Amino acid sequence: MRELTYYVAVTLDGRIAGPDGEFDAIPVTGDHIDMVFRDWRDTVPRVGLEAVGLEADGRRFDAVVMGWETYAAGLAATDDPYPHLDQYVFSRRHLDADVPAGITLTDEDPVALVRRLKAGEGVGIWLCGGGVLAGALIEEIDRLVLKVNPLVFGAGLPLFSGVYDPRSFVLERSTPYASGVIVNEYRRA
Template structure:
């Protein structure tokens, strides 16, 4: 069965972005970036892959899940951020008419969608964001990969907003980088 991984950057105080969706305080240079390019290339948007001359293989993730706000955050660059994956965007107000044909926009229950995706063949499923969607899917998340950034944001979108059911996790690996970022990898108990 496929796994759902919530792979996301987070501040020391538990926010995945600051006020108004600002992520500018998260470091985008440093030795932790080398790990991302090596191990998580499937999570790079197409514009980044092209700029770096990289190719996403789909070995880690072949499906990307996100809420509308996370999806819309990249509109200044593209409306098809991860064409190398199957992209599912959850929204209660937007429809397929608001996105390119390569994006599935749905108001279906995220838990039902994830359970169906897990039963299909493929590699991993990446929960890209945001906090409200992560809260709804908390009971379905098999792995957490948190890029803990050495900043305090004070406000913004929490890692989980109102989780209904959240399992316990065990720490599998914690890797500190000279950049100050610490990547913590957890698996569901």
């Protein structure tokens, strides 16, 4: 069965973006970026891969799920961020948006869609964001990979939105980088 992995950059205070969705303070240079290109290449948008002359390798993921705001954050750069993945964008308000053929824009229940993907053939499913979608999919998340950045936003979009309902994950690995980023990898307890 395929796993759903929530792989995301987060601040020390648990924010994945600022109050208006901004994420430009998250560092995109440093020694942790080498790790991203080496170990998590499938999560790099096409424009990033092209800029450094790399291609996605399909080792970790072949599908990505994200909310509309996460998808829309990259529209200035491209309308097809991950053509190497099957892309599913959840929205209730933007179903009439014009998206490329490789993107499925849906208002389907995220849990139902993810369960169907997990039961199907493939490598893995990446939950790209955002926090509202992560909150809706919390019971389906098998792994958390948090790139914890040495920043405090003070306000912004949380890693998870939803009701208070504690869940346990087990730390499998924690890797610090000279950039100050620490990558924590968890599995569901």
